[in-house]
Amino acid sequence: xxxxxxxxxxxxKDVRKSFGDVEVxxxxxxxxxxxxxxxxxxxxxxxxTTVLRCINALVPINxxxxxxxxxxxxxxxxxxxxxxxxxxMVFQQYNLxxxxxxxxxxxxxxxxxxxxxxxxxxxxxxxxxxxxxxxxKEDAYPGELSGGQQQRVAIARSLAMNPDVMLxxxxxxxxxxxxxxxxxxxxxxxxxxxxxxxxxxxxxxxxREIGDHIYFTDRGVIIEHGAPKEFFANARxxxxxxxxxxxx
Amino acid sequence: xxxxPLAVLPVxxxxxxxxxxxxxxxxxxxxxxxxxxxxxxxxxxxxLCVLAGEAYAQFGGQPRLGVLAxxxxxxxxxxFGPPGEIGGFTLNILxxxxxxxxxxxxxxxxxVMQVSQGLIVRRIAWxxxxxxxxxxxxxxxxxxxxxxPYRIQLPGGFVVPFPDWIKAVVGLALPIMGNxxxxxxxxxxxxxxxxxxxxxxxxxxxxxxxxxxxxxxxxKRMLPPWMNWYAILTMATTLISIVGVSDSMTLTQQAxxxxxxxxxxxxxMYLLLLLLFFIYCYPIARWTQVLERRFAIIx
Numbered sequence: 001x002x003x004x005x006x007x008x009x010x011x012x013k014d015v016r017k018s019f020g021d022v023e024v025x026x027x028x029x030x031x032x033x034x035x036x037x038x039x040x041x042x043x044x045x046x047x048x049t050t051v052l053r054c055i056n057a058l059v060p061i062n063x064x065x066x067x068x069x070x071x072x073x074x075x076x077x078x079x080x081x082x083x084x085x086x087x088x089m090v091f092q093q094y095n096l097x098x099x100x101x102x103x104x105x106x107x108x109x110x111x112x113x114x115x116x117x118x119x120x121x122x123x124x125x126x127x128x129x130x131x132x133x134x135x136x137k138e139d140a141y142p143g144e145l146s147g148g149q150q151q152r153v154a155i156a157r158s159l160a161m162n163p164d165v166m167l168x169x170x171x172x173x174x175x176x177x178x179x180x181x182x183x184x185x186x187x188x189x190x191x192x193x194x195x196x197x198x199x200x201x202x203x204x205x206x207x208r209e210i211g212d213h214i215y216f217t218d219r220g221v222i223i224e225h226g227a228p229k230e231f232f233a234n235a236r237x238x239x240x241x242x243x244x245x246x247x248x
Numbered sequence: 249x250x251x252x253p254l255a256v257l258p259v260x261x262x263x264x265x266x267x268x269x270x271x272x273x274x275x276x277x278x279x280x281x282x283x284x285x286x287x288x289x290x291x292x293x294x295x296l297c298v299l300a301g302e303a304y305a306q307f308g309g310q311p312r313l314g315v316l317a318x319x320x321x322x323x324x325x326x327x328f329g330p331p332g333e334i335g336g337f338t339l340n341i342l343x344x345x346x347x348x349x350x351x352x353x354x355x356x357x358x359x360v361m362q363v364s365q366g367l368i369v370r371r372i373a374w375x376x377x378x379x380x381x382x383x384x385x386x387x388x389x390x391x392x393x394x395x396x397p398y399r400i401q402l403p404g405g406f407v408v409p410f411p412d413w414i415k416a417v418v419g420l421a422l423p424i425m426g427n428x429x430x431x432x433x434x435x436x437x438x439x440x441x442x443x444x445x446x447x448x449x450x451x452x453x454x455x456x457x458x459x460x461x462x463x464x465x466x467x468k469r470m471l472p473p474w475m476n477w478y479a480i481l482t483m484a485t486t487l488i489s490i491v492g493v494s495d496s497m498t499l500t501q502q503a504x505x506x507x508x509x510x511x512x513x514x515x516x517m518y519l520l521l522l523l524l525f526f527i528y529c530y531p532i533a534r535w536t537q538v539l540e541r542r543f544a545i546i547x
Contacts, residue, residue: 056449084451095446099464109450112460154446161450 003070009034009196010055010165015064017050024050026220027064032165035194039201039211039228043243046217048200052167055198056087069164085113088158089167092174094150096142102129102153103138106160114161121160128156132186148179152186159190166190168199204247208232216240281531290523297519301512315516322503326496326521335494337524339413343495344482346417351424351481352474358425359432360458373429380426385419386487392419393491413495416488424481431473435466472540479532483525496521 003009008031017025024047032038040048053059055066057073057080066073071083096105106125110116129135132152142150151171158166168187172180184206191197191210201207207214208228215225216237224240225231235241301315313321329335334342361373380388396415400408439462447457489497500521507513 058445058448081451081453084449087449089446089449091442091446093440093442095440095442097443097447097461097465108460109452112456113451157450 005034007070008032008067009069010198011065011067012051012055013065015051015054015061015066017047017054017059017061024220025054025061028217028220028222029064030215030222030225032196032198034164034196036212037191037197037199037210038213038215039199039207040215040217041201041204041207041243042217042223045219047220048217049169051217052089052169052198052200055165055167056084056089058089081113085161086164087167088161088163088165090151090154090158090169090171092170094142094147094154094174096150096154096157098142101139101141102134102145105142105153106157109157110160125156125160128159129153131159131189132156133182146179147175148182151175151179151183155183155186155190165196165198168197168201170200170202172201172203202247204232204244216243218243281534286530290526294516294519294523297516301516315513318507318513319516319520322500322517323520325503326499327524329494329499333494336499337496339493339495340482340485340488340497340525341528343413343417343420343485343488344478347420347424347481347485348478350417350421351477352428354421355425355428356432358429359436360463362429362433363436365454377426377429377433380422381430382426383423385423385484386490388422389416389419389487389491392416392422412491413488413493416491416493420481420484420487424477427477428474431470431477432466435469436462438469439465468543472536472543475532475536475539479529479536482529482532486525496524 010032012031013029015025015028016023028047028051030038040051042048050059054061055068055073057078061074064074068083069086071078071086073083096102097108100108103122103125106128107118107121110121110124111118126135126138129138132155134149134152134156137145137149137153142153145153155171171187172183175183180203184203187197187199188210199207199211211228213225214228214231216223216231216235216239218239224235224237232244235244298315298319325336327337329339358373358377361369362377364370364373392415393412396410396418398410400410402408443461443465444457447461452460485495486497489495489501492498494502500517504510504513504517
């Protein structure tokens, strides 16, 4: 079953996930087209992060279906590594490898996973580092970088794998207000270059500006969704209204 | 005017060694380890015993060789063993090196197996670890001595001899293996789960994650407890004297017997043996403490 770019690049159908007795996702469905930027918002514990983790198979789902470029994530015979080469993920806590320099952090996966030529990877890693405005920090260890700088290295590290989809899991939530902007600028540039992005975020202003489509989730279901202008101006559901009134 | 703070709350205690004493250079280690206090203590204890012995030797009736002279006579033997073979304190150190090498390699493998995804592998590794951690070292030593063959016949006519001291190495390596396994498991579990998640999401296989990301970060955390076990092991190598290997303990006993069981020699001679181990192990213990403090706050 070959995937064509006319079909959704990521497609969720009635995804259900439980941790023990707690059902975190109660039937989530949505499609993401290639080049689209999707923002998922909602209160804490609504299952936003779990959705992202299900998409790159960090967390197995109980029911439903997730297709990523035609790969069924729920298939027990799925080659998870093949899936993860297509999907990049950036975490709230950066999770850089503290024993490697910024440049080595970016180089490791292409060298060891994609078996690419080391010299070429080094060139590309340096370019990616410059792209996230960190030229000159090649030899810095993560502990020597600020939160915003670490997060940009983490983005560059994911990009080095040439993913088709990028997942951003509350990437600015652990940052100082001053450094949030530098990370958002990087993500915006990516979106403008046509990268398919799924963001879980609390930055409403950013979601409105960058998102092609907003999904509001609460207690494991999608309450409401729509284009950002429409969504933020005319929220219909009372829960959405309440959430927006608290946060805006 | 500067406002006086109501209270100064300690947010995070600084590691004392780093701020107070600074980092150690290689060459000032000896004078920091053997500080005057330690040296005086050692000299005093040693001197008192020797003096008592000397006094006894002088006034005890017939003239004999003094205590110090007796020690001087036997020290080379106790340090290096009989001429032409490895023995004495040198053998203790050799045994400690080999035991630690075997115990570390097998222990790390066992420790990694303890966090394996396979339930059976995990259970077996756990059971083996617990068994060897919680058995008396001397009993394990006897098992190794009695159960291992004295030589192994390899296909092709090669014969690998298994002298007693090699068997002793195997016997002592077993509890070290169990303890290093626990050290390894603890270090692996102390790595934040985010490290696993980010390497998984970069499509690293589990083996690659271990080799490239988890274990390198474990090394630093494992070093202090590893050195601690090495110091304990070195002192425990005197156990091998029981199985008839001519280590420093055996040779001290033989020296005492050769002197005709003179009572006033007992304490000074054993103190001499103790000193050898102390001089070797105390710096390791101190260095371990320094490393522990230095690694206390990891960012």
